[in-house]
Amino acid sequence: MNRVALITGSTSGIGLGIARHFAENQYNIMFHGLETNGLEIATQIGAKNNVEVAFSNANLMHSNQVEKLVEQTYNTFGRIxxxxxxxxxxxxxxxDKFPNEKYEAIIALNMNASFYASKAAWKYMKAQSFGRIINISSVHGLRASEYKTAYVTAKHGVIGMTKVLGLEGAPYNITCNAICPGYVRTPLVEKQIPDQAKSHNMSEEDVITKVMLKKQAVKSFVPIEALADMALLLSKESSSTITGTEFVLDGGWTAQ
Ligand code: NAD
Incomplete structure (x- = not known):
């Protein structure tokens, strides 16, 4: 029996790298994301690895769509x-210039959607006596940077949520952990480079070396493969006592 993984935002960046790695390790995957070629990505990875896949483009800003995504996963694969x-x-x-709607959108997607998805998956995981919830937080769940009020707030919130779910899941073999990456070169980061250049009034090259990687002792982006390896480890049956904590892959940022 293949295990089943629902990975939100898995048609781009980190989520895609994790999904690919899980498929290579014979997980059936519920792909999800807003990318227009999402179904194509899912189908290709499924065929290449001979695993079952499905795809959803649910907008996770809304609690009912998050719940529907979880139900769809269970209805398709029979477990999560x-x-x-x-x-x-x-x-x-x-x-002082942060638009309220941007703040609210970041809190909705980066924090609240994790709550709604975990809550909806809980009953299935409880019934299976097996569940592995992994929240992709950030080094910004542990440290702050200026100009990122909404993101730092949401990512810190997710770390708190992870601890609570770790405690509540313990009787049911449901674990919950957070992964906290430093900078990973994905579309999300590519998009920040021009914005940061404007905010800091510097060139895009300087943003990468002097702002983004400034706080990392290791002056290179965190490889997606390392995050995928970590997620796979946390998903194993033998990881049942690893819960309520965070795994920091930040090139030494928080060591300082
Ligand atoms: P990305 O932009 O490559 O991917 C984000 C995914 O989220 C995409 O699939 C996109 O379609 C989906 N998404 C966006 N808005 C959505 C919405 N309203 N509803 C549903 N899905 C939506 O970004 P990434 O860098 O791979 O980031 C993935 C996660 O890793 C994020 O939570 C991010 O905060 C975290 N993270 C990234 C970095 C980094 O340096 N890239 C560092 C630390 C943490």
Whole structure:
């Protein structure tokens, strides 16, 4: 029996890398994301690895769509073993110019959607006596950077949520952990470079070396493969006592 993973935001960046790795390890995958070629991505990866896949483009800003995504996963595959709350967005601005709707959107997707998805998956995981919830937080769940009020707030919130779900899941073999990456070169980061250049009044090259990677001791982007390896490890049956905590892949940022 293949285990089943629902990975939000898995048609781009980190989520896609994780989904690919899980498919290579014989998980059936519920792909999800807003990318227009999402179904094509899912189908290709499924065929290549001989695993079952499905795809949804639910907008996770809304609780009912999050719930529908979880139901769709269960109805398609008959179980949900792993839930990876990965979909996320960023917006960078000084607080006095931070648009309220951008703040609310980041809180809705980067934090609230993790709550709604975990809550909806809970009954299935409880019935299976097996569940692995992985929240993709960030080094910004542990540290702050200026101009990122909404993102830092949401990512810190997700770390708190992870601890609570770790405690509540313990009797049912449901674990919940967070992964906290430093900078990973994905479309989300590519989009930030021009915004940060404007906010900091510097060139795009300087944003990468002097702003983004400034706080990492290791001056390179975190490889997506490392995050996928970590997620797979946390999903294993033998990881049942790893719960309520965070795994930091930040090139030494928080060591300082
Ligand atoms: P990405 O932009 O490549 O992918 C984000 C995914 O979220 C996409 O599939 C997109 O379609 C989906 N998404 C966006 N808005 C959505 C919405 N309203 N409803 C449903 N899905 C939506 O980004 P990424 O860099 O791969 O980021 C993935 C996660 O990793 C995010 O939570 C991000 O905060 C976190 N993270 C990224 C970095 C980094 O440096 N890239 C570092 C730390 C944490």
């Amino acid at each position: 073993d792993v839930l990876i709350n990965n979909a996320g967005i960023q917006y960078v601005s000084p607080i």
